[in-house]
Amino acid sequence: xxxxxxxxxxxxxxxxxxxxxxxxxxxxxxxxxxxxxxxxxxxxxxxxxxxxxxxxxxxxxxxxxxxxxxxxxxxxxxxxxxxxxxxxxxxxxxxxxxxxxxxxxxxxxxxxxxxxxxxxxxxxxxxxxxxxxxxxxxxxxxxxxxxxxxxxxxxxxxxxxxxxxxxxxxxxxxxxxxxxxxxxxxxxxxxxxxxxxxxxxxxxxxxxxxxxxxxxxxxxxxxxxxxxxxxxxxxxxxxxxxxxxxxxxxxxxxxxxxxxxxxxxxxxxxxxxxxxxxxxxxxxxxxxxxxxxxxxxxxxxxxxxxxxxxxxxxxxxxxxxxxxxxxxxxxxxxxxxxxxxxxxxxxxxxxxxxxxxxxxxxxxxxxxxxxxxxxxxxxxxxxxxxxxxxxxxxxxxxxxxxxxxxxxxxxxxxxxxxxxxxxxxxxxxxxxxxxxxxxxxxxxxxxxxxxxxxxxxxxxxxxxxxxxxxxxxxxxxxxxxxxxxxxxxxxxxxxxxxxxxxxxxxxxxxxxxxxxxxxxxxxxxxxxxxxxxxxxxxxxxxxxxxxxxxxxxxxxxxxxxxxxxxxxxxxxxxxxxxxxxxxxxxxxxxxxxxxxxxxxxxxxxxxxxxxxxxxx
RNA sequence: GGUCUUGUAGCUCAACUGGAUAGAGCAGCUGCCUUCUAAGCAGCAGGUUUCAGGUUCGAGUCCUGACAGGAUCACCA
Numbered sequence: 268x269x270x271x272x273x274x275x276x277x278x279x280x281x282x283x284x285x286x287x288x289x290x291x292x293x294x295x296x297x298x299x300x301x302x303x304x305x306x307x308x309x310x311x312x313x314x315x316x317x318x319x320x321x322x323x324x325x326x327x328x329x330x331x332x333x334x335x336x337x338x339x340x341x342x343x344x345x346x347x348x349x350x351x352x353x354x355x356x357x358x359x360x361x362x363x364x365x366x367x368x369x370x371x372x373x374x375x376x377x378x379x380x381x382x383x384x385x386x387x388x389x390x391x392x393x394x395x396x397x398x399x400x401x402x403x404x405x406x407x408x409x410x411x412x413x414x415x416x417x418x419x420x421x422x423x424x425x426x427x428x429x430x431x432x433x434x435x436x437x438x439x440x441x442x443x444x445x446x447x448x449x450x451x452x453x454x455x456x457x458x459x460x461x462x463x464x465x466x467x468x469x470x471x472x473x474x475x476x477x478x479x480x481x482x483x484x485x486x487x488x489x490x491x492x493x494x495x496x497x498x499x500x501x502x503x504x505x506x507x508x509x510x511x512x513x514x515x516x517x518x519x520x521x522x523x524x525x526x527x528x529x530x531x532x533x534x535x536x537x538x539x540x541x542x543x544x545x546x547x548x549x550x551x552x553x554x555x556x557x558x559x560x561x562x563x564x565x566x567x568x569x570x571x572x573x574x575x576x577x578x579x580x581x582x583x584x585x586x587x588x589x590x591x592x593x594x595x596x597x598x599x600x601x602x603x604x605x606x607x608x609x610x611x612x613x614x615x616x617x618x619x620x621x622x623x624x625x626x627x628x629x630x631x632x633x634x635x636x637x638x639x640x641x642x643x644x645x646x647x648x649x650x651x652x653x654x655x656x657x658x659x660x661x662x663x664x665x666x667x668x669x670x671x672x673x674x675x676x677x678x679x680x681x682x683x684x685x686x687x688x689x690x691x692x693x694x695x696x697x698x699x700x701x702x703x704x705x706x707x708x709x710x711x712x713x714x715x716x717x718x719x720x721x722x723x724x725x726x727x728x729x730x731x732x733x734x735x736x737x738x739x740x741x742x743x744x745x746x747x748x749x750x751x752x753x754x755x756x757x758x759x760x761x762x763x764x765x766x767x768x769x770x771x772x773x774x775x776x777x778x779x780x781x782x783x784x785x786x787x788x789x790x791x792x793x794x795x796x797x798x799x800x801x802x803x804x805x806x807x808x809x810x811x812x813x814x815x816x817x818x819x820x821x822x823x824x825x826x827x828x829x830x831x832x833x834x835x836x837x838x839x840x841x842x843x844x845x846x847x848x849x850x851x852x853x854x855x856x857x858x859x860x861x862x863x864x865x866x867x868x869x870x871x872x873x874x875x876x877x878x879x880x881x882x883x
Numbered sequence: 884g885g886u887c888u889u890g891u892a893g894c895u896c897a898a899c900u901g902g903a904u905a906g907a908g909c910a911g912c913u914g915c916c917u918u919c920u921a922a923g924c925a926g927c928a929g930g931u932u933u934c935a936g937g938u939u940c941g942a943g944u945c946c947u948g949a950c951a952g953g954a955u956c957a958c959c960a
Contacts, residue, residue, distance in 0.1 A: 304903060314902065316940065351903075352940075395960080432960065512959095571960090598958065607886080615958040622960055651887065652955050678889090679953080717920060733922085745896065748888090750953070752895065761922050763908040764896080771922050779919050808899080815899085827897070834907085841924045883922070
């Protein structure tokens with residue numbers, strides 16, 4: 268890209284200044300440039316403190332020389348002075364004009380990165396097939412989607428994948444309950460979305476099991492087990508919850524049936540596999556609807572039923588190579604203590620896989636599929652340890668890309684009432700939430716005079732953009748790594764730091780542009796107003812923000828910057844007339860600026876997965 | 884208990900990676916639509932950045948320790 272940001276120009280100038288003046292090599296990147304607080308005069312400030320001791324100079328002395336050099340490099344300043352340890356400079360109008368002219372020359376994608384030639388695979392969502400998607404998945408999906416957009420925009424070749432946990436005891440529970448209680452019910456016959464239908468039977472299984480367990484506790488067998496296995500003076504209400512898993516695995520008739528289903532599946536029993544395919548098929552149709560509603564898609568899906576046996580050969584090879592070791596019971600382990608981790612099991616004593624085994628296999632499989640340079644897993648932070656162990660193991664296996672595997676660890680979503688718990692029915696369902704936000708958007712938009720001549724389809728598209736935008740923005744504006752509180756009533760708020768606020772700024776710009784002539788050139792001599800300079804400097808800084816977001820795997824940086832665009836634009840819009848500006852120069856300058864801000868907002872929101880209405 | 888992580892206004896979040904007087908929104912109060920979309924703008928009020936030390940020109944940010952939340956420490960996924 269030919270465009271150089273304000274800060275980059277200053278950094279480079281400062282770096283070469285030190286080279287020439289002191290023969291010192293100071294990386295342009297390391298030069299500390301700050302924007303100046305509003306109440307102090309100036310646009311940017313170069314922090315001089317770090318160099319004072321090193322070169323034995325006073326701030327004044329160094330600042331004066333640097334100021335002279337900067338101006339000699341064609342960076343036009345209206346004022347440049349040393350204040351304490353800062354060199355504060357105010358750019359001249361011509362400089363602002365120049366920067367904006369370069370930006371508008373390139374247009375919409377002025378902040379786009381050049382191709383890096385790097386391939387990035389990003390895995391996100393990765394649901395189980397026994398339950399519909401919920402709020403936690405939504406955060407995962409939005410972060411994953413936005414991250415892939417950002418990585419693509421910064422020049423990477425991005426592939427979006429997910430691994431679907433379609434096998435195991437959970438789906439067998441749904442199948443069993445459906446066999447026993449379902450009477451052949453299907454999504455078509457019931458009108459229930461497939462994933463919700465399968466989820467219904469999962470819940471039903473849990474209820475059946477709960478009742479069975481409760482009855483058993485009262486039975487002679489239950490009493491006997493309690494008196495045999497209780498710890499010293501342990502009360503029943505402590506013992507039985509603790510014993511629940513053991514009961515499921517050893518005593519429970521219904522648990523036994525579920526496990527028999529799993530075994531039958533594993534041995535390829537055609538009837539069970541057929542049923543499993545049928546019910547998973549319902550789930551996938553349901554998931555696809557949800558993905559469509561959210562506006563996301565994937566490049567490749569991996570199914571655990573295909574991958575769960577992967578990795579065993581790698582373990583076998585690693586065992587002969589001495590990467591792994593076996594214990595007396597034939598279980599296989601990897602020692603990660605040199606990384607401050609524990610010893611980790613990679614194969615059970617009966618030779619079957621555990622979670623990390625298939626993750627090793629899948630990673631290698633994916634590398635064969637895509638030859639990625641970087642692999643990103645968007646997975647909740649409860650798996651931090653798992654991924655540390657996985658990456659350490661990959662490193663020990665000496666795969667060359669081990670160091671480029673990252674865990675984008677996001678925090679749990681809490682409700683104001685606390686944690687979401689499926690047992691207590693406090694899970695926020697993804698489909699319900701999407702419907703809810705769109706309907707709130709409709710309620711607040713349907714009165715709008717600006718939509719009067721829109722068709723019903725056009726209107727509902729607007730409601731969708733606003734409602735979905737509000738939801739997405741609400742979630743993405745929070746730093747992904749942090750645990751966040753989700754208040755359903757705030758997520759559908761349409762004022763303040765929200766998508767509709769930002770969309771409104773965009774819509775205002777569109778309204779002006781449709782009423783104006785197409786302007787192509789910036790006036791030569793125009794004296795920029797403070798708010799206009801602020802907008803140009805936000806435009807200027809945009810690509811720095813995007814590349815930070817890509818490096819740090821954090822979409823919230825983009826979200827905040829887009830909000831700044833909107834906020835600054837709303838202010839500017841309130842204080843200055845554009846079409847009725849005081850001079851033709853002012854009007855042209857403001858039109859060019861407005862159009863570019865509109866483009867930047869649209870791009871920024873697209874990186875968050877949010878679409879813009881033309882009117883609202 | 885070990886490891887990791889978080890703690891900023893009543894609430895939800897920022898703070899350009901160590902810079903100047905810690906900023907937004909929500910909730911509360913007050914103004915501004917005959918004028919480019921009021922889903923907007925302007926203002927008032929709200930803070931000992933959990934606490935105690937340390938590092939330095941300078942700390943919400945780095946270090947140590949306490950306190951308080953959370954996660955994890957399965958032959959579960």
